Amino acid sequence: MFKKNIILAALIISFFSCKETKTEEVAVVDETTITVTKEQFEASKMTIGNPVEQSFDVTIKASGKVDVPPQYRAKVTTFLGGYVKATKLLVGDKVAKGQALITLENTEYLDLQKDYLELAEQLTYLKSEFERQKTLYQEKIASQKNYLKAESDYKSTKGMYQGLREKLLLLNINPANVERGKFTSQITLTAPISGDVTVMNANVGMFMSPSDVILEIVDTNYLHLNLSIFEKDILSVKEGQKINFSIPEASKELFVSQVQKVGKSIESKDRTIAVFGVLSPQNKTKLLSGMFVEAGIVINSKKGFGVPTEAIVTEDNKTFVLVLNNDTKDYIFKKVPVSLGEKSENFVEILPTATVNQTTKILTKGVFDVAN
Numbered sequence: 031m032f033k034k035n036i037i038l039a040a041l042i043i044s045f046f047s048c049k050e051t052k053t054e055e056v057a058v059v060d061e062t063t064i065t066v067t068k069e070q071f072e073a074s075k076m077t078i079g080n081p082v083e084q085s086f087d088v089t090i091k092a093s094g095k096v097d098v099p100p101q102y103r104a105k106v107t108t109f110l111g112g113y114v115k116a117t118k119l120l121v122g123d124k125v126a127k128g129q130a131l132i133t134l135e136n137t138e139y140l141d142l143q144k145d146y147l148e149l150a151e152q153l154t155y156l157k158s159e160f161e162r163q164k165t166l167y168q169e170k171i172a173s174q175k176n177y178l179k180a181e182s183d184y185k186s187t188k189g190m191y192q193g194l195r196e197k198l199l200l201l202n203i204n205p206a207n208v209e210r211g212k213f214t215s216q217i218t219l220t221a222p223i224s225g226d227v228t229v230m231n232a233n234v235g236m237f238m239s240p241s242d243v244i245l246e247i248v249d250t251n252y253l254h255l256n257l258s259i260f261e262k263d264i265l266s267v268k269e270g271q272k273i274n275f276s277i278p279e280a281s282k283e284l285f286v287s288q289v290q291k292v293g294k295s296i297e298s299k300d301r302t303i304a305v306f307g308v309l310s311p312q313n314k315t316k317l318l319s320g321m322f323v324e325a326g327i328v329i330n331s332k333k334g335f336g337v338p339t340e341a342i343v344t345e346d347n348k349t350f351v352l353v354l355n356n357d358t359k360d361y362i363f364k365k366v367p368v369s370l371g372e373k374s375e376n377f378v379e380i381l382p383t384a385t386v387n388q389t390t391k392i393l394t395k396g397v398f399d400v401a402n
Contacts, residue, residue: 064352064400066361076361076396078354081335081388086372086379089274089326090266092305094257096277096321102249103319104222105229109200111239112136114232115216121230125221125247132232132244135216139201143208146194150209153184153191160184225249228319253314255287255307257325261296264303266329268292273307275325277317284375285313289327326373335387336377341394342370343401351386352393352400363393363400 066076112134119131163180166172195205201217229246231238238244255275259267273287293304305327309317343350349370352363368386371379380386393400 062365063355064363064365066363066400068360071361071396074396074399076399077394078391079337079394080391081337081380081382081386082377083333083388084336084374084377084379086332086334086336086374086377087272087274087326087328088330088332088372089328090259090263092257092259092273092325092327094255094305094323094325096253096309096317096319096323097256098248098250098252098254098319102223102225102252104225104247105243106131106219106222106245106247107240107243108134108217108219108238109240110136110138110142110197111237111242112139112217114234114236114238116234117232119227119230119245121227123227125224125227127221127224129221130218131221132219133216134219134238137215139203139217140213140215142194142197142201143203143213146191146198146205146208147211149187149191149194153187156180156184156187219244221247223247223249225251248319250314250319253309253317253319254290255305255309255323255325257305257307257323257327258297258300258302259305259327261301261303264292264296267305267327272328273325274328275307275323277321278324279322285317286310287313287325332372334371334379335382336374336379337392338394339373339376339378341392341397342368342378343397351380352397353386354391354393365401 113136115133115135117132119125125131160180160183163172163177167174167177198205198208202220203214203217207214225247226249227245228248229243231242232244255273257273267289269289269292271289273289275285275287276283277285287307287309289305290308291306293306296303307325337351341351343352343365349368350365351368353366354361355364356362366385368383369381371381373379382388386392
């Protein structure tokens with residue numbers, strides 16, 4: 031009997047505890063009406079206010095990415111494959127133009143040098159023979175046929191010699207060393223531009239073929255915005271206009287840019303045109319090439335009535351504000367749908383209606399605690 035009394039007492043305490051807990055929750059009368067007690071209002075530091083007249087930028091929506099011009103992005107490859115002998119680079123490392131990047135090794139490099147040396151030696155003989163036959167022909171001692179054959183042999187060999195010489199230079203092999211009999215089975219690839227290593231595909235021992243991108247270098251000093259706008263908006267966009275943009279996948283920070291160039295042709299596939307924006311040195315240090323950008327190009331400004339961004343409730347792609355209906359005993363709010371206009375960093379424009387206008391009392395702070 032005593033044990034039953036203890037259980038009964040525990041159930042009673044639990045019941046009243048649950049009841050007390052429920053009184054602290056926001057009371058939702060229906061889907062559009064919410065009641066907040068005076069205590070809850072003060073504890074959550076909620077505030078009520080009217081839409082305030084603000085200056086809003088009229089913008090054209092654009093999207094794109096952080097990019098660099100083609101001349102400041104380099105993909106390092108080799109026209110004659112080889113095995114990776116050595117490299118010390120990692121993604122993110124800075125390199126200077128002409129700096130050694132990676133060492134490749136292949137016996138085919140030796141074959142190329144051997145062929146070049148043979149042609150160099152032949153060329154010396156053929157040049158001498160050509161000059162001899164030319165002299166003899168001019169003195170009418172040798173026939174024209176012998177002279178023309180000597181000239182043909184010399185010029186064709188000279189062409190092959192120069193072709194192999196250019197290949198050696200592309201591989202960073204010194205032709206003068208080859209002509210002195212100094213061969214090498216290794217080549218060193220150097221940086222074509224200064225910048226940061228953004229892609230690294232090479233490991234020691236890997237074979238890199240001519241079609242492989244060994245690494246990629248981007249000069250971040252030339253980062254810019256590469257945006258796309260639709261054909262209907264093109265006549266409103268001009269050089270020098272302000273661009274507000276964000277990187278939605280990485281930060282909530284709002285960045286500022288300026289229209290630098292506007293494209294001169296329309297993409298036939300999606301009827302868009304390119305717009306390029308210049309970046310400040312401060313922004314360049316924060317951003318990375320390839321980041322997705324959402325932007326608004328400011329084409330004008332206007333006055334409108336706005337509320338803090340946190341006053342807006344979004345549900346199922348619809349927007350609402352909480353309008354005060356009564357505050358005699360408790361605060362009673364009604365969820366009212368609204369249409370939004372332009373946005374600033376902290377405020378959003380509300381398009382006036384018969385229900386919501388500049389005199390309407392709206393919950394402007396603490397909405398998250400009520401609506402969730």
